[in-house]
Amino acid sequence: MPLLDRNGAKDNAWVISEDGTADAEQIIVAYAHVKEALAGNGRGRRIGVAISNTVKLAELLPHLAEIELVSITFPAYGDGRGFSIAKQLRNAGFKGTLRASGPLIADQFAYALACGFDEIELPDAHAERQPVEQWLKAVNAITQTYQHGFGVQNILDARRAARANGK
Amino acid sequence: MYRYDEFDARFVRERVAQFRDQVARRLDGSLTEDEFKPLRLKNGVYLQLHAYMLRVAIPYGTLSARQLRQLALIGEKYDRGYGHFTTRTNMQFNWPRLRDVPEILDLLADVEMHCIQTSGNCIRNVTADHFAGVAADEVEDPRPTAELIRQWSSLHPEFDYLPRKFKIAVTGSAHDRAVIKAHDIGLRILRNAKGEIGYEVMVGGGLGRTPMIAKTIRAFLPKHELLAYLEAVLRVYNLEGRRDNKYKARVKILVHEIGAEKFTELVEAEYAGLDGPSIDADPQEVARIAAYFAAPAYEKLAPRSSAYETAKAENRAFATWASVNLFPHKVPGYAAATISLKNIGEAPGDVTSAQMRVLADLAEKYSFDELRITHAQNVVLPHVKQDDLFAVWQALVAADLASANAGLITDIIACPGLDYCSLATARSIPIAQALAQRFANQQRQIDIGELNIKISGCINACGHHHVGHIGILGLEKSGKESYQITLGGDATLNAAIGENLGPGLAAQDVPDAIERIVDVYLKHRKADEPFIDAVRRLGLEPFKIALQETLHAPA
Numbered sequence: 001m002p003l004l005d006r007n008g009a010k011d012n013a014w015v016i017s018e019d020g021t022a023d024a025e026q027i028i029v030a031y032a033h034v035k036e037a038l039a040g041n042g043r044g045r046r047i048g049v050a051i052s053n054t055v056k057l058a059e060l061l062p063h064l065a066e067i068e069l070v071s072i073t074f075p076a077y078g079d080g081r082g083f084s085i086a087k088q089l090r091n092a093g094f095k096g097t098l099r100a101s102g103p104l105i106a107d108q109f110a111y112a113l114a115c116g117f118d119e120i121e122l123p124d125a126h127a128e129r130q131p132v133e134q135w136l137k138a139v140n141a142i143t144q145t146y147q148h149g150f151g152v153q154n155i156l157d158a159r160r161a162a163r164a165n166g167k
Numbered sequence: 168m169y170r171y172d173e174f175d176a177r178f179v180r181e182r183v184a185q186f187r188d189q190v191a192r193r194l195d196g197s198l199t200e201d202e203f204k205p206l207r208l209k210n211g212v213y214l215q216l217h218a219y220m221l222r223v224a225i226p227y228g229t230l231s232a233r234q235l236r237q238l239a240l241i242g243e244k245y246d247r248g249y250g251h252f253t254t255r256t257n258m259q260f261n262w263p264r265l266r267d268v269p270e271i272l273d274l275l276a277d278v279e280m281h282c283i284q285t286s287g288n289c290i291r292n293v294t295a296d297h298f299a300g301v302a303a304d305e306v307e308d309p310r311p312t313a314e315l316i317r318q319w320s321s322l323h324p325e326f327d328y329l330p331r332k333f334k335i336a337v338t339g340s341a342h343d344r345a346v347i348k349a350h351d352i353g354l355r356i357l358r359n360a361k362g363e364i365g366y367e368v369m370v371g372g373g374l375g376r377t378p379m380i381a382k383t384i385r386a387f388l389p390k391h392e393l394l395a396y397l398e399a400v401l402r403v404y405n406l407e408g409r410r411d412n413k414y415k416a417r418v419k420i421l422v423h424e425i426g427a428e429k430f431t432e433l434v435e436a437e438y439a440g441l442d443g444p445s446i447d448a449d450p451q452e453v454a455r456i457a458a459y460f461a462a463p464a465y466e467k468l469a470p471r472s473s474a475y476e477t478a479k480a481e482n483r484a485f486a487t488w489a490s491v492n493l494f495p496h497k498v499p500g501y502a503a504a505t506i507s508l509k510n511i512g513e514a515p516g517d518v519t520s521a522q523m524r525v526l527a528d529l530a531e532k533y534s535f536d537e538l539r540i541t542h543a544q545n546v547v548l549p550h551v552k553q554d555d556l557f558a559v560w561q562a563l564v565a566a567d568l569a570s571a572n573a574g575l576i577t578d579i580i581a582c583p584g585l586d587y588c589s590l591a592t593a594r595s596i597p598i599a600q601a602l603a604q605r606f607a608n609q610q611r612q613i614d615i616g617e618l619n620i621k622i623s624g625c626i627n628a629c630g631h632h633h634v635g636h637i638g639i640l641g642l643e644k645s646g647k648e649s650y651q652i653t654l655g656g657d658a659t660l661n662a663a664i665g666e667n668l669g670p671g672l673a674a675q676d677v678p679d680a681i682e683r684i685v686d687v688y689l690k691h692r693k694a695d696e697p698f699i700d701a702v703r704r705l706g707l708e709p710f711k712i713a714l715q716e717t718l719h720a721p722a
Contacts, residue, residue, distance in 0.1 A: 078205060078288070080328025084405045087325055091440065105202050107189065114324035130197050141185040144174060146318040149445045150325070155174040156452055163451060
């Protein structure tokens with residue numbers, strides 16, 4: 001499935017291996033298998049986990065330091081739970097890669113990045129209909145927003161800066 | 168009034184350009200109709216029964232003359248010469264063409280207006296007390312808070328794809344004129360024992376299929392903590408709210424199902440983990456917004472105007488209008504005037520472009536260039552000198568805007584109903600018109616006193632029928648319109664949901680039924696006892712009997 005980030009299309013170096021048995025150096029395992037995959041990770045493989053958007057974060061928190069990627073499923077573009085889970089993971093100090101996986105639309109790209117996602121994984125047909133150029137255009141549609149603490153440059157800080165400059 | 172700075176202006180312009188691009192991507196097939204739908208809804212574009220409808224946000228119901236003139240122009244150019252004020256204090260145009268919408272959005276941006284989030288599963292237009300800055304019982308003007316929330320909630324990255332729509336209302340007075348307990352979040356500004364300003368936070372109110380009164384989850388939230396606390400509430404709702412059934416997706420259902428205590432626990436746990444100061448607006452920003460709502464330059468006047476008293480003595484119609492439609496102003500010598508958009512026989516909330524221009528002129532000349540739209544679908548001139556009231560009234564008479572029925576039985580709230588809406592199961596406007604005609608007599612209306620009738624054309628309850636003293640709900644029963652009557656609803660701080668009086672009525676029987684209900688009240692009331700108090704004292708029984716009599720009356 002095609003992958004993109006704020007710079008455009010990117011290669012997917014991660015192999016999906018639900019039970020963690022695949023012979024690869026970077027694997028994304030199912031949530032149910034993440035503990036055993038981490039415990040059996042003697043040879044220093046990089047481990048990611050795929051979670052549904054109903055997962056209780058508290059259960060994942062003890063393992064965050066060892067996990068390098070969390071892929072959050074968006075079952076439909078209208079289901080915004082993944083945005084809050086991403087924000088909670090970042091608030092909890094998760095420094096690894098955050099991936100949104102599902103049929104998002106280009107107009108949600110900026111939201112996803114602001115909530116802490118790094119990359120979007122799209123279904124094939126979906127990516128075909130909405131090529132990467134549309135995502136890169138849509139992400140810049142609104143240059144500044146009103147929320148503090150959502151990464152992007154915000155109007156509140158811009159106003160403060162303008163005040164400091166005596167404008 | 169709030170004015171856009173360079174940042175607000177650019178934000179709204181970029182939003183218009185974004186919508187143009189979204190329309191283009193829909194037309195070239197990049198976006199499916201399903202994908203485009205929430206995008207157009209979040210720009211206020213609905214698909215109605217006969218045509219598209221555009222809903223323009225009027226944040227906390229405050230408008231300037233220039234803005235209202237622009238709405239008049241849009242009504243003329245893109246609609247049929249009128250607009251319609253809604254119970255969310257927005258303006259709807261019922262006949263624009265989709266391809267004209269980006270152009271209309273540009274015209275709105277020219278006067279610092281937009282349609283952002285007037286629909287869709289996101290945080291909607293924030294409403295406030297329409298007598299903000301006027302009422303004597305106000306602790307603090309709710310509009311700076313409402314403006315802060317408007318900005319914070321606009322295109323919020325995390326909360327634009329919520330389980331369902333989310334409505335916030337703010338009041339700064341002990342007496343609630345903003346129906347805050349029927350909102351997803353109701354905020355009441357108050358002082359604690361130390362004299363500090365803060366908010367009582369109520370969550371989980373709402374009307375619709377399952378009416379609920381909001382529960383208090385924080386008795387006192389310090390003022391500066393507002394945005395971080397809202398973020399916690401919205402995050403809990405976004406994660407925990409039901410998404411399996413759109414009729415159970417509002418936060419009221421979540422609060423009801425897990426209980427207010429558990430919901431509070433979840434919010435407080437989330438809030439405890441947040442870095443509040445990094446989310447909240449800094450004090451300078453709060454002060455910057457508040458400065459726009461500073462009191463206008465009132466004149467120092469005597470509390471009673473002799474010109475006003477003389478005019479009342481000489482003109483009975485003016486005296487009647489003044490006794491019904493004026494609200495006392497906290498500044499001596501001024502009054503707030505409610506301009507009723509409930510002329511007998513017309514659709515509640517409708518206003519022509521010509522009338523909008525008259526209202527704009529009056530606001531400019533007599534009310535510090537300010538107008539308010541009320542959730543009861545009327546307009547308010549908030550700061551009129553008593554000396555000027557007669558001149559204002561004369562201009563209103565000439566524009567057919569002088570109905571003396573604010574708060575009376577013909578000041579009916581009604582949703583657009585089956586005449587416009589694709590969700591409706593019955594007509595609302597013709598019922599409102601028939602009732603207004605039945606009770607048209609001015610003296611009779613005054614004699615009946617304060618009585619709110621609210622009409623919804625389906626169970627989604629846009630006409631707020633649950634909180635009407637008399638509520639009327641239009642349903643469809645085996646191919647025919649059928650109207651259920653509820654009694655005892657209340658939209659104030661004593662918020663209550665009306666109770667069903669009995670089986671549904673045919674449209675033509677509704678005026679008889681309401682008249683019989685009113686007759687029971689007139690017969691049993693004590694001295695000046697208002698309708699709603701009499702209903703509470705008497706209970707439903709005598710009114711049920713009256714309804715039964717209507718049902719069995721000979722045709």
